[in-house]
Amino acid sequence: MSKRGDRPMVPRAEFKSYYGRPIVRPAPWTHDIASYLFTGGLAAGSALLAAGGQLTRRPRLRRAGRVASLGAVAASGYFLVADLGRPARFHHMLRVAKPTSPMSMGTWIFSAFSAAAGAAAITEAAPLLPPGFFRRVLPPVGAAAGLGAAVVAPALATYTAVLLADTATPSWHAAYPELPFVFAGSALASGAGVGLIADPAPPVRRMAVLGAALELYGAHRIETTKGILSEPFTSGHAGTLLRAGRLLTAAGIAGALLGRRSRVVSALSGLSLLAASAITRFGIFEGGMVSARDPKYTVIPQRERLAQRNE
Amino acid sequence: MPGRTKVILVGVRTWIEGWPVYRQLTGTDPLGRGAAAQSPRSKALTARTETADRVAKSVCPYCAVGCGQRIFVKDEKVVQIEGDPDSPISRGRLCPKGSASLSLVTSPRRQQHVLYRKPFGTDWERLDLETAMDMIADRVLTAREETWEDNDAEGRPLNRTLGISSLGGATLDNEENYLIKKLFTALGAIQIENQARI
């Protein structure tokens, strides 16, 4: 983690703009989309947790993972449709399948995942049914669906990184090599968070640590290696969010490792990881917006790129 | 029964074939960025000038350059006003004001009824057109009578009234200015002016 305190200010290069107005336009998305980044990641993480639980015969983990995944999928669906300018036309997303559009690919990924995660979660209700055909058929269907969801989960968790990066928003685009790792790590951490609350078994702790590691590695590179384009992630509101996210992640991991014996500490560290994941997503979201609103983040890097190319 | 199912099948087939994803897989636009994604509405798009009932040759009402305008009419409503490419003066071009002629002519803010404000009144009231015309005719003659001058101090003819004034004409047609000047002159009302004086 880079030390806080004063960043070396980029020298006030003299650059021109049109009355200080933005050159590119920030995405019109509200915080619904930032929330979806979190719930999408949580759904993926939970599905993986559930699959892990399923394969290592930890029913409580399986059940918690599947239910959390279903909840997250429902929340994601709401956020995605609510943010549309014309919500009634949400089904137009399935009109095309365009490889050049991460959101088009993402829609199909999300649909497939939702179907699988939904099915898996429903089968959890099998025990409540009266004995008979369904009660017998559901569990194996659930198992297959659970594995299906787990297979799609990594794509669900990382396509959103490609979606943000595949824009003209300077800081998002510049972060494309590392953003998927942040989102993958963040998804794992939030999944592990669910696990820590439900059944803090060692795999969950390992999953939390690995997730946090991935996330911190990605965030660190984004905040330090992008030159002026790192600035939006390290200063202002976005900077505060990302730093808070890191603190909560550290706390969560510490809790997960040290508080092995206490269910309460494990649950708290789970919550901390979940919160960290959400806050990190909002931080990334906000940083991108800032980089689109100030013309210098568009002009200066492009001028430097031109200078290098012309040497 | 088979008839109806055939119709449903055909319906389903055309629906499928209309589905851009299907057209991506089977057509010449796999990435779905052009031909496959075009909607029926887009395919059928046409300019409203081509579907107009008639075109009137006109001239812009704003400044004295006299740019040619073509006014397109559909169902007795003006649907577009743009430059007349035939005009050797403007070659089909217009300025911002000329280009706003469609709004000028069709704006809901245009006055459509006679309004009347009685002396010491605090607001407008509606007035029937024919009644208003009669009221104006009476007032013109009354004012004319009250201020008529047959001769000057030396007995030379004046034959006029200074009780009526009129301002306006540079935005009007020559034919309108002609009738205005002709009527007021015959009435002896000489205080006729227009924007040429400001």
Add this chain to the structure above:
Amino acid sequence: MGSNSLYGPLDPAPDAGYVDAPPRMGFFTDTSVCIGCKACEVACKEWNAIPDDGFNLLGQSYDNTGGLSANTWRHVAFIEQPVVPSLTDALAAAGTQFLGMPLSDLPGRVTEAPRTDFRWLMMSNVCKHCTHAGCLDVCPTGSLFRTEFGTVVVQEDICNGCGYCIAACPYGVIDRREDDGRAWKCTLCYDRIGDGLTPACAQACPTQSIQFGELDELRTRAAERVDALHEAGVESARLYGHSEDDGVGGDGAFFLLLDEPEVYGLPPDPIVTTRDLPDMWKRAGIAALAMAASVAVSFLGRRG
């Protein structure tokens, strides 16, 4: 679908599946003859019945529109450039950003001598109808599509207002309309050119600063115009968006400018985000594998 489908020189209409497509049409906007009359703004709004942008004095010289938006598909920019020697030095000394605004408060700025020279740049900005259009690539509903003329159009009967195109445009052109929810931008008068007519702005432009025609023809005409201006001593004339080798494969609507692009609010080196898309998916794939591996490692360890 050819090799340059995502990046590099390309004739976009055939690549987008049109069999024997008409020649690619576009705009060449020669700002050296623009008189800032805004006929293009009004003619566009009248033809497309676009709502007004509100009545706000912006103080950006004679630009009270602000910029391209869902309700402004042609925007005339105004930049007042006093070339008073003391101004440029004062600016450098103060290290402030010259934002194109007339600065009345700058020390030493109030000179006795009348200004030595003055330039008032005017430019009618429009959607670039890029060869590689970020907005079109990212559109998840297929509302944004490539027309047979090689132009980029939003289909208002399809768009659900997801807003992705707005973030993807390297020029910040397209925008979502407040009360309507859908994205809107210049259609290069797709309905008019379909009937062989000239787009409304090009038809109205009094000095033919806006020229509409076949893109190849416009590119040769523009090159000749730049040479003519250079011979006439206008050294600062340069083309912008004309070259197929730029970051968006060349613009369908390109410009002749008299100063750096950013002075007009244009990006100096725009690159379509789709160029890096394959690399992005590769990166995401690695992260996904890392994720799967992490879970595997987590659960395959000693049962604890």
Add this chain to the structure above:
Amino acid sequence: MAEAHPVGFQWVVEAKNRGAKVIHVDPRFSRTSALAHTHVPVRAGADIAFLGGIVNYILENEKDFREYVLAYTNASMIVSEDFQDTEDLDGLFSGFDPSTNTYDQSSWMYAGHEKHGQEHGESHVQRETAAGQQHESHGAPLPGDVPRDPTLQDPRCVYQILRRHYRRYTPEVVERLCGVPQAAFLEVCEAWTANSGRERTTALVYSVGWTQHSVGVQYIRTGAIIQLLLGNMGRPGGGVLALRGHASIQGSTDIPTLFNLLPGYLPMPHHEQHETFQQWIDAIRHPGQKGFWANAEAYAVSLLKAYFGDAATAENDWGYGWLPRLTGDHGTYRQALDMIDGKIKGYFLLGQNPAVGSAHGRAQRLGMANLDWLVVRDLYMIESATFWKNGPEVATGEITPETCRTEVFLFPAASHAEKEGTFTQTQRILQWREQAVEPPGDAHSELWFFYHLGKRIRARLAASTLPRDKGIQNLTWEYGDDEPSSEKVLQEINGYDLSTGDLLSTFNQMKPDGTTSGGCWIYTGVFADGVNQAARRKPGREQSWVAPEWGWAWPANRRTLYNRASADPDGNPWSSRKAYVWWDPAAGEWTGHDVPDFEKTKPPSYRPPEGATGVEAISGDDAFIMQGDGKGWLFAPAGLIDGPMPTHYEPAESMVRNPLYGQQANPTRKVYDRSDNPTNPSPPEQHTEVFPYVFSTSRLTEHHTAGGMSRQLAYLSELQPEMFVEVSPALAAERGLDHLGWAHIVTARAAIEARVLVTERLTPLRIEGRIVHQLWLPYHWGSEGLVTGDSANDLIGITLDPNVLIQESKVGTCDIQPGRRPVGPALLSFVEDYRRRAGLVPGHHTPIVTTHSAEDADGEQ
């Protein structure tokens, strides 16, 4: 031009692309300047100093196109010995009478013809009746044979008089008076002279803001003198083009809804000068004079036949007795002041908005508040219709709805798309508009309104036996039943051969014996061969570059006037490149790209016999056939009230003492010396520091005149949404004005507020050794519409040019202070305080004659 005539400006861009040098002279850097090679910022109101400097440059360096000047101008003519110039009389010409502030012009006459000159009484009447406007279609009256010195050496020949008059207008004086550095000034002189002469021409284009000066007509005269000296008149790519403001303002002076003219620039009869028909006719055609104007009687009789039809007979002088007579100044400003005094009962406003568009807005509105009734016909709700409830005076309490007695009628009018008829644009081309749709609701054309108003009035007076009603009873007034036919009216304007009923094809067919009719002789030919020539629409690309088959230009479809001058005295083009009209000896007629402005078959070698008059007296090399002497006038022996040669006078409101002469401002300007029409003090008066800045007003591309046709439309209102004032950074610093902040501007008439735009496009000028700041205001705003604001014309007083009675609204002095203006009654005391500090207290009279020698003889008006 790019600001107010953008589509016309395409031709400047075309010329520029073909290598023409474009120079823009304007106090403010405008969108025209942005496309010009050179912008020359000048002090508003000093144009004659600038142009006089160019005349000086031409004459001192002998750069005039000598053959052209000798052949086609009155340079060689000898002026009367009695003539004394402003150089001799400290800024006045000979013949000035301080009691009437007019000139006895006889001393300006050519030698030996002093008795033809105009004496005082006549000049006074000429000023009162804006007689200058008659000369839009013909020159002033003048005898034929005049002494000359072709060697141009005689000290009393026009050429030498001109040289002496402008000898002191050196580049150094131009710099002192206009603030133009000498280098920039000389660049203009060199460019103008280098691009004139046999092979090259220069065009002078002005917007009619030039006429809105107390010396407005003389501005245009100076431009004409330069173009004559350089041989640019009558030639392609040359001449003087006026960019007029309204769609048919040229039409509204040709067929004048103006008090002093009848159609075709015939003068309205004057009670004293034209008591009888014969006096009226002789006053127009001046028997013994040469030139086309000689057969004016035919034009006058044809007009009366058009008005009164069969009732007009030789016995009753064609109904001349029924015409009303002028007694003096009945202009719109005189009327506004009379309205304030309660002398006027009723007022018609026909597509005009004086509450915002006319000078001295407050006087206009106070006048309307004292009428019996007001009829407003317009497309939209305009300020002149709601002065009684939304006007600024309602806010100050001067007018309250409850106490305002004016009855107001607002009639909806038809737009240009809802009626057919002709506009006459600024190149004199009549263009017929087809009707697209019917007018909505109760809206009607003015044709309909006045036709039916006339029918109602004639019905009411049908039985009258009063002599005053004879005119209206005998009027020909039959144009159809409901919607009158515009075509029928245009045909009446064109005129008929009454014996055959055929439409006339040229005004030469008009007869003075009552056998022909014609509502406007200069428009005769618009229905040549019975065809509506104004409706012709042959595409420009299928015609020559003169495009004669699009619409119809008066007179006789001639597109460039005085085009005889595009050929040398022998009839050969001055240059093949610039050939326009020439003599074809084989065919024995004039031919070329345009309708020759000369008798078709009169050879260039023709010389008139001794004692010839009228058309016969025009010789083969008299290119200016409408002038009394057939020549272009470098020196105007008659016809102009304020002098034979343009002279630099300071504007009526200035802070600069005229350094060239004791006479400060135009001594013959029309002044209304009343307490409700004060003028800011100018040297030699005291307190000029109260209003220390110069202001000018003009238009924006996005708005139209008083805003009635632009501030009601969203797409134009959003482009320029608020009233603003432009100030230079230097003035902003001096007065503490912030960019986008508020400021209020004050004159002796009013105070208005506006947002501040600080811009380098205005620059301080060094005048007479000190810095003069100029600020600029658009004049489109008013209290109605989608975007509203204060009206710039409220600031401006009523001081008029003597020749055409147009107000000086292009230059004035003012003060500007940061922040918004006071509101309510406080506004009145605020402006009153300024007046007091400026010494404009009751009993103050603005001095007119300020020459050092003159005792303070204050001329009465």
